[in-house]
Amino acid sequence: MTSASETIVRPPSGPGAIYWLRKNLFSGWFNTILTVISLVAIVVVVGGLLRWAITVADWSPVVENLKLYAVGPFPSEELWRVWLIVYMVSLLMGISAGKWRGTVLTFAMGLGAAYLILSLFPMSLEYLPLNTRLRLAGNVLVLAAGFVIGLKLPIKSLWIAIAFGASFVLTLILLGGFRNAAVLPRVETGQWGGLLLTFLLAAVGIVASFPIGVGLALGRQSSLPVVKALCVLFIEAVRGVPLVTILFMASIILPLFLPEGLRIDRVLRAMIGMTLFSAAYMAENVRGGLQAIPSGQYEAAKAVGLTGIQTTSLIVLPQALRVVIPAIVGQFIALFMDTTLAIIVGLLELLAVGKAVLNSNPQWLLLDMEVYLFIAAVFWVFTYSMSFASRRVEVAVGLGKR
Amino acid sequence: MEVLQWIAQIVSAIVVIGFLIFFIRNVIDAADARGLDLGFGWMDEASGFPLSESVIDYDPSKSFGYALWVGFLNTLKVSLVGIVLATVVGLIAALSRLSSNWLVSKIATVYIDTIRNIPLLVQLFIWYFAVFQAFPSVQDALRLPGPLFLSQRGMYMTWVKPTASFVTWALIFVAGVILSIIVYRVLLHYQLRTGRSTYPFVIGTLIFVVFPLVGWFLVGSPPLQGTVPELGKFNFSGGLRLTPEFAALLVGLVIYTGAFIAEVIRAGILAVEKGQVEAARSLGLSQSQVLRLVIMPLAMRVIIPPLISQYLNLTKNSSLAIVIGYADVFFVGRTIINQAGRAVPVFLLIMACYLGLSLITSFIMNIYNRRVQLVER
Numbered sequence: 187m188t189s190a191s192e193t194i195v196r197p198p199s200g201p202g203a204i205y206w207l208r209k210n211l212f213s214g215w216f217n218t219i220l221t222v223i224s225l226v227a228i229v230v231v232v233g234g235l236l237r238w239a240i241t242v243a244d245w246s247p248v249v250e251n252l253k254l255y256a257v258g259p260f261p262s263e264e265l266w267r268v269w270l271i272v273y274m275v276s277l278l279m280g281i282s283a284g285k286w287r288g289t290v291l292t293f294a295m296g297l298g299a300a301y302l303i304l305s306l307f308p309m310s311l312e313y314l315p316l317n318t319r320l321r322l323a324g325n326v327l328v329l330a331a332g333f334v335i336g337l338k339l340p341i342k343s344l345w346i347a348i349a350f351g352a353s354f355v356l357t358l359i360l361l362g363g364f365r366n367a368a369v370l371p372r373v374e375t376g377q378w379g380g381l382l383l384t385f386l387l388a389a390v391g392i393v394a395s396f397p398i399g400v401g402l403a404l405g406r407q408s409s410l411p412v413v414k415a416l417c418v419l420f421i422e423a424v425r426g427v428p429l430v431t432i433l434f435m436a437s438i439i440l441p442l443f444l445p446e447g448l449r450i451d452r453v454l455r456a457m458i459g460m461t462l463f464s465a466a467y468m469a470e471n472v473r474g475g476l477q478a479i480p481s482g483q484y485e486a487a488k489a490v491g492l493t494g495i496q497t498t499s500l501i502v503l504p505q506a507l508r509v510v511i512p513a514i515v516g517q518f519i520a521l522f523m524d525t526t527l528a529i530i531v532g533l534l535e536l537l538a539v540g541k542a543v544l545n546s547n548p549q550w551l552l553l554d555m556e557v558y559l560f561i562a563a564v565f566w567v568f569t570y571s572m573s574f575a576s577r578r579v580e581v582a583v584g585l586g587k588r
Numbered sequence: 589m590e591v592l593q594w595i596a597q598i599v600s601a602i603v604v605i606g607f608l609i610f611f612i613r614n615v616i617d618a619a620d621a622r623g624l625d626l627g628f629g630w631m632d633e634a635s636g637f638p639l640s641e642s643v644i645d646y647d648p649s650k651s652f653g654y655a656l657w658v659g660f661l662n663t664l665k666v667s668l669v670g671i672v673l674a675t676v677v678g679l680i681a682a683l684s685r686l687s688s689n690w691l692v693s694k695i696a697t698v699y700i701d702t703i704r705n706i707p708l709l710v711q712l713f714i715w716y717f718a719v720f721q722a723f724p725s726v727q728d729a730l731r732l733p734g735p736l737f738l739s740q741r742g743m744y745m746t747w748v749k750p751t752a753s754f755v756t757w758a759l760i761f762v763a764g765v766i767l768s769i770i771v772y773r774v775l776l777h778y779q780l781r782t783g784r785s786t787y788p789f790v791i792g793t794l795i796f797v798v799f800p801l802v803g804w805f806l807v808g809s810p811p812l813q814g815t816v817p818e819l820g821k822f823n824f825s826g827g828l829r830l831t832p833e834f835a836a837l838l839v840g841l842v843i844y845t846g847a848f849i850a851e852v853i854r855a856g857i858l859a860v861e862k863g864q865v866e867a868a869r870s871l872g873l874s875q876s877q878v879l880r881l882v883i884m885p886l887a888m889r890v891i892i893p894p895l896i897s898q899y900l901n902l903t904k905n906s907s908l909a910i911v912i913g914y915a916d917v918f919f920v921g922r923t924i925i926n927q928a929g930r931a932v933p934v935f936l937l938i939m940a941c942y943l944g945l946s947l948i949t950s951f952i953m954n955i956y957n958r959r960v961q962l963v964e965r
Contacts, residue, residue: 210689210690210691211691217688217689220687220689220692221691224689224691225691227695228691228695411597412597412600413596413597413600416600416601416604423939425946426943427904427939427942427943428905428908428942430910430918431907431939431942434922434935435935438925439932442614442618442932443614443615444614445617519705523705523706523707523708526707526709527709527908529709529911537707537709540713541713552722554713554714554717554718554722555714555719555722558710558713558714558717558718559718561710562706562710565705565706565707565710566702566705569706570701570705573705
């Protein structure tokens with residue numbers, strides 16, 4: 187901590203690097219020792235890691251299985267569906283970036299940069315084929331085209347939101363296909379995997395848990411004792427146990443709960459478990475927002491003659507949800523990372539693909555570090571950019587400031 | 589309106605109870621059809637499976653219920669040790685991040701931002717499969733200063749074991765702790781009343797240190813004896829052994845939760861208003877007194893609630909032990925289900941364990957919160 191007397195306002199010209207060094211690294215003997223120890227630690231750790239990554243590590247289980255990490259055992263001849271979804275998302279991202287700019291634009295630019303880097307990645311064409319690279323580069327064009335559309339055409343925000351919702355439904359239809367159909371044959375959910383499944387689990391969890399969570403939060407605040415008690419019971423029971431037990435419940439006990447003949451798909455069961463878990467946490471986030479609404483708002487709404495439902499949906503919820511945007515994004519990130527637990531009930535999400543890859547070839551037997559570090563890096567890139575975006579949004583809507 | 593509300597309540601109650609009855613009847617039907625046992629009579633049967641570690645004596649002839657109890661104690665063990673270590677790591681990281689040394693603060697920031705953005709399960713995989721499984725065999729164990737040995741069989745370290753005079757010494761130690769707290773309070777009170785310096789903190793610490801030291805020599809033989817791991821023909825003997833499962837789970841949980849705790853503590857310290865610190869300084873308190881008597885008590889009010897929920901998260905996250913085979917309550921429960929069926933009653937027990945832990949925690953937290961809450965106008 188710096189004491190008040192130390193916070194000197196820097197003159198505009200800047201006193202130079204030496205002054206900065208002395209103030210931030212070498213002020214006093216204690217700080218100097220800390221700086222030296224830190225430097226040694228950085229050199230040892232970063233140097234050692236780099237040397238290991240370049241000379242010792244064998245990255246072949248990673249580079250030779252990029253398709254598996256991306257989509258798992260999804261049939262190759264049906265991969266165009268996944269590409270179509272990626273194009274769709276790119277287009278929508280581009281349009282929203284053109285429409286709202288700001289943080290969304292930064293995010294879209296990051297996405298474009300990621301496409302470009304991947305398509306130009308210095309790696310053998312055998313593992314990252316030319317057509318994959320071309321499709322990735324094509325996504326940059328789609329993104330740019332979307333940006334121009336969003337910038338020039340007067341599209342209403344509501345329509346973009348509806349388009350996002352529709353694309354979500356379309357994604358599920360595209361991936362699943364139809365039984366006995368010629369055009370879109372059925373792809374069993376057991377063949378969904380990798381990053382694709384990770385994204386799906388997280389997206390379904392967050393989309394489905396949102397309305398349930400809002401309902402539970404309203405129920406918990408309600409003046410009706412029975413409704414309130416039921417909501418409290420559900421929220422506390424779910425929040426009190428680990429997600430693993432909920433997932434196991436969904437995968438082992440849920441089939442027992444349902445009547446004979448009604449069988450639920452394994453991926454769907456995991457999604458139900460994740461949704462219920464996420465809903466309980468979402469309810470507490472929303473409750474935080476509801477409690478932040480001053481009672482004057484309720485009184486004013488009543489004074490204008492609004493009914494209870496109108497007050498809730500027009501006055502209270504819009505304000506409450508705006509307050510809890512950061513908390514909801516934080517929960518989305520947590521849910522995204524929690525999808526790894528699906529490995530425990532036998533789903534082939536990203537981490538499970540890594541484990542399967544390691545077991546698939548005896549030559550890769552001792553390459554756990556390479557594979558899991560790669561997976562950790564993939565997660566880090568997504569979660570860090572999400573939390574970065576959320577911080578930017580927080581600043582943009584002026585939260586945390588009065 | 590009144591009538592409508594009552595109708596709404598009754599309808600929702602009927603719907604929920606109806607659903608519950610429907611589910612429970614389905615379970616009973618399914619259990620009957622498949623010959624599953626929904627009772628708890630199985631708990632007295634012999635378990636028949638070994639467990640890799642236990643706090644109390646355990647062997648496969650013990651009952652299922654006893655095995656679950658062993659698992660619960662293992663959960664408590666890794667949680668308690670983890671909570672203490674994670675708090676230490678979190679405190680160090682938080683203070684480093686607030687440090688005026690730019691480099692130290694950046695290192696802490698990188699640690700926190702990296703660890704918080706990688707799923708715990710991936711980290712556990714790295715610790716267990718990539719680190720602890722990759723250690724050399726016992727014969728070529730890595731030797732770290734300490735002496736601390738790392739091998740595939742786990743971590744061996746120098747430890748102390750209590751001797752015959754330990755109980756007497758422990759009593760003296762506890763008496764010293766109590767006395768030092770009493771003396772500190774009395775002296776502080778006296779100082780506040782009269783304004784004369786009585787050095788309560790210095791004297792309290794002195795008692796805290798001197799009592800056990802004097803006790804050590806008073807009880808005759810040393811109450812604690814060091815034991816050093818020594819490599820025998822097949823394995824180490826002596827010292828303390830941590831199984832690779834326990835060690836990997838502990839390291840993973842501590843590093844992961846430590847990053848979250850660091851942010852909790854940092855937020856708490858930053859939440860202390862500047863005016864409070866300035867006021868304390870203008871009263872003539874020294875830097876350490878400002879920290880101890882003003883900043884920390886004020887920060888604690890903000891820190892404790894989220895800190896407790898991090899402790900609870902650590903406890904719940906220890907259920908991920910299932911992927912690396914540490915014998916916690918969840919692991920034992922699943923073993924029982926695999927061996928003997930009984931999915932429904934075993935799950936009820938597992939959930940009851942975790943729910944019990946979180947209820948106790950939130951109960952304690954509410955008491956604490958009521959005590960420290962600001963009196964609002």
